[in-house]
Amino acid sequence: DIQMTQSPSSLSASEGDRVNITCRASQNIANYLNWYQKKPGNAPKLLIYGASNLQSGVPSRFSGRGSGTDFSLTITSLQPEDFATYYCQQSYSTPITFGQGTRLEI
Amino acid sequence: QVQLQESGPGLVKPSGTLSLTCTVSGGSMSGHYWSWIRQPPGKGLEWIGYFHYSGSANYNPSLKSRVSISIDTSKNQLSLKLTSATAADTAVYHCARRNCYKTRCPLDYWGQGTLVNVSS
Numbered sequence: 001d002i003q004m005t006q007s008p009s010s011l012s013a014s015e016g017d018r019v020n021i022t023c024r025a026s027q028n029i030a031n032y033l034n035w036y037q038k039k040p041g042n043a044p045k046l047l048i049y050g051a052s053n054l055q056s057g058v059p060s061r062f063s064g065r066g067s068g069t070d071f072s073l074t075i076t077s078l079q080p081e082d083f084a085t086y087y088c089q090q091s092y093s094t095p096i097t098f099g100q101g102t103r104l105e106i
Numbered sequence: 107q108v109q110l111q112e113s114g115p116g117l118v119k120p121s122g123t124l125s126l127t128c129t130v131s132g133g134s135m136s137g138h139y140w141s142w143i144r145q146p147p148g149k150g151l152e153w154i155g156y157f158h159y160s161g162s163a164n165y166n167p168s169l170k171s172r173v174s175i176s177i178d179t180s181k182n183q184l185s186l187k188l189t190s191a192t193a194a195d196t197a198v199y200h201c202a203r204r205n206c207y208k209t210r211c212p213l214d215y216w217g218q219g220t221l222v223n224v225s226s
Binding site: 031032033034036038041042043044045046049050051053055087089091094095096097098099100101 | 110141150151152153164166167168200202208209210211212213214215216217218219
């Protein structure tokens with residue numbers, strides 16, 4: 001199985017800040033990397049697919065980059081609704097695996 | 107707008123079978139892969155498996171001996187059966203659409219999830 005490791009596990013930030021979340025794969029996954037936002041009691045929301053493609057309807061303050069084993073999600077100018085848990089996910093091979101999550105807190 | 111809604115018993119007895127249904131509205135099931143993902147309390151997301159409308163399935167090896175996923179396109183429903191349930195299967199269960207018309211096949215629509223407790 002491909003292991004996905006996110007860092008940090010939790011992050012404290014303020015409205016208006018810029019934050020960066022990283023995700024490392026245990027082997028080369030090219031750009032088979034997707035990012036999701038999860039809030040308690042809500043359905044996970046796709047933010048970024050194929051490492052850098054912004055899902056329709058997602059604000060442009062979200063961006064993703066990376067290839068191979070190292071990836072990042074950047075949120076510029078944090079808004080109150082951005083405080084949530086973020087997950088990376090590899091779609092290179094089955095079993096599909098997720099990172100352990102990064103909790104973004106105020 | 108595609109919407110997914112999970113339903114099923116919230117309580118399953120140990121050694122019993124966990125059975126859930128996901129109803130898809132606002133779009134057709136044809137052409138896509140339909141997935142189940144779970145999240146145990148306080149833990150991360152675990153992929154259970156997916157089923158393609160053509161009839162092929164792919165399961166997580168850690169659950170493969172106990173899991174079955176199927177779809178009923180006439181009802182726009184996806185189902186999950188997990189046999190020999192234990193407390194370790196207690197989780198919020200989500201259904202999701204795996205969309206390979208987008209590059210790298212992301213899970214682009216998810217249900218809100220349903221909590222299943224395995225307990226006597």
